[in-house]
Amino acid sequence: MAQQERAIRTKLAIVTAAASVFDECGYERATIGEILARAGVTKGALYFHFPSKAALAEGVLSQQFSTVSVEPSASKLQELVDTGLTVAYRMRRDPLVSAVARLSLEQDVRAQFGTEAITQWIGASALLLEEAKKQGELLPHVVPSETAWLFSASWTGVQVYSQILAQREDLEARVVSLFGHLLPGIAVPAVLASLEITTARAMELGVRSEARGREALAGEPVAAG
Amino acid sequence: MAQQERAIRTKLAIVTAAASVFDECGYERATIGEILARAGVTKGALYFHFPSKAALAEGVLSQQFSTVSVEPSASKLQELVDTGLTVAYRMRRDPLVSAVARLSLEQDVRAQFGTEAITQWIGASALLLEEAKKQGELLPHVVPSETAWLFSASWTGVQVYSQILAQREDLEARVVSLFGHLLPGIAVPAVLASLEITTARAMELGVRSEARGREALAGEPVAAG
Incomplete structure (x- = not known):
């Protein structure tokens, strides 16, 4: 044990x-030597768990959904907002989250590791939007799969620009702005007025998500909400 | 002569x-040898114009605004839409346009060549949105500089996702969808209803822009409209 x-x-x-x-x-440009130095483990231990650099990248990519999780909301649009805010908060602070973004977006790497992180992100958003539609939260013309694609793509563009232009310092504020621009086109007015979309919420959710992420990674039971 | x-x-x-x-x-990974082979020029000619690989990249980046141009519209929101549609059409078909995107977004390259292509794209969008605001096309809460940032970032995210997931085959359709999602949050209803946002328009504008781009690159006078 x-x-x-x-x-x-x-x-x-x-x-x-x-x-x-x-x-x-x-x-x-990543080297096994640098990873060994930062991990403080022996070469034997590293190769026992991960036989190659590719296996290490796959190990990082597979952590995506165990490290970021969001508590359920009665409003599924609020849950979509909470996901976008939480990932923004975590991405600024946790290399495990931002490494997934870098590995998923780099042109040469994508060819090797595929597009699973991106399609999972779209798929999870589509599920939330389908539930939101069933609950009457969406305007009648909204197609959940199309909006899920667009939301994920826009979120990613916001992340890339924030990183390029501001080292991600304004990421939560820009994601708040993204929802402010996108939601009037998809939410029914009563739901739109009830959504909480602020950088304060991003911080509150982010801190709780960090704590859950640490527990999940340590293999310990995750405490409820 | x-x-x-x-x-x-x-x-x-x-x-x-x-x-x-x-x-x-x-x-x-780009090599001068491969560029020489494709250009069909001598090494001496290449180094006369571009003394290094970095100079070649700067030459490509500096073409951005001479190759893509959009005809003015009475509605400045239509002009913003037309820009997004035209660049989508051109990016699928012209390596000179898509190379600018790749050079601007790659993490290691950005450190070397800076963020000029991105800030120019935001700045050009902000000018259009400021004019749109003066003309009463925008809802009162819209801040042109913030919306310009968000529009450029979202457009870029759409481009990246379309490239990753569909080799850009759906790029114009996804950009149409982006405007469909963003514009209800910023345009006054009468203007929103009057905007033409279709893939057919993307093709029509793209073909005209291609012709102007060829003329501009060849150093010949550009014919009006």
Whole structure:
């Protein structure tokens, strides 16, 4: 049991170190040597868990949904907003989250690792929008799958611009602005008026999500809301 | 005169070849040898115009606004729509346009060439939105500079997703969808109803823009409308 726990901690240290190196240098320039140095583990331990640089990148990409989670809301549009705000908060602060963005968007790397992170993100948004539609939250013309694609793509563009132009310092504020621009075109007015879309909410949700993420990564049970 | 014309043609051949190599391989992997082979010019001619790979990238980036132009409209929101549609059409078909996107967005390259292409794109959008505001086309709460940032960022995200998921085959349709989602939040209803936002318009404007781009690149006078 102690041995199993140690293995989990070692694997987590390696994935975290790999994420920070991929996030800073990109896949091509990342070296196993630098990842080893940051993880503080032996070469044998690293290769036991991850036989190659590609396996390390896949390990980072597979963490995406275990590290970011959002609490359910009665309004599914609020839950979509909360997802966008939470990921914005986390992406500024957690290399494990921003490394997924970098690995998913880099042109050469995509060819190797596919587009799963992106299609999962669109799919999760589409599920929320379908539920929102069933509950009468959406204007009648809205097609959930189309809006999910557009929301994910726009969110990603906002993230890229914020990183390029402001080192992500304005990311939460820009995501708030994105929802302010997109939601009037899709939400029924009564729902639109009830949504909470603020940077204060991003921080509040982000802090709670960070705590859950730490617990999930450490393999411990996740406390309820 | 003939000699000057030949120099312009040679330079154009080099920039076009460089754009296609940067677009396919990215800046890091692009080689002068491959650019030479595609341009069909001598090494001496290439280095006379562009002393380094960095100079070639700057040559490509500087073409951005001479290759894409949009005809003025009475409605400045229509002109913003037309810009988004035209660039979508051109980006699918012209490596000179898509190479600018790739060079502007790649993380390692940005550090070297800066963010000028992006800030110019935001600035041009902000000018159109300020004029639209003066003309009463925008809802009272709209801040042109904020909406310009958001529009440019969202457009870029749509472009990146369309490239990743559909090799840009749905780019014009996704940009139409982007405007369909964004404009209800910023346009007064009477203007919104009058805007033409279709893939057919993207094609019509794109074909005219291509013709003007060819003339501009060839250094010949650009015919009116």
